[in-house]
Amino acid sequence: MTFPTIEWTPALAIGDPAIDRQHQKLFRLAADMVSDRDQVRAMRTLAALSEYVIVHFRDEEKLLEEIGYPELAAHKKLHDDFRARLAKLYANAGGMTLDQIAEEVRLLINEWLTKHIMVVDREYAKYLAK
DSSP: OOOOOOOOOGGGOOSOHHHHHHHHHHHHHHHHHHHOOOHHHHHHHHHHHHHHHHHHHHHHHHHHHHTTOTTHHHHHHHHHHHHHHHHHHHHHGGGSOHHHHHHHHHIIIIIIIHHIIIIIIHHHHHHHTO
16 A cells, blocks of 8 residues: 655745754654555654654743743643654554554644644744744
8 A cells, every 4th residue: 555755845834943844854754654664664763753753842832832822731732632642553553554554644644743733833933923
């Protein structure tokens, strides 16, 4: 089964260079995960993706705190939900096929992360300009 390549585009930039670079890295890790056809490497990439999500969300939440973003608590909740979904996938991945793992990662990135960046992160981008 083939899955579309997951790619970051400049349209997803929110205006903070460090956060934009982190978003790009998340997409690269997800693309590696989807394209990897070796179970061991796929699991390592999934672990790296899981670890990097923690770093990214921590840094993004720190930025939101620094700029006084009023919706920080709600934003953190969305991050917590994503971390939980990713942790569940990681816990269940050992009993899944590569195609199943790739499909789950594709859904998480294409559906959740892309929409999160384009809608939710756009809301705080307004505060970055101030």
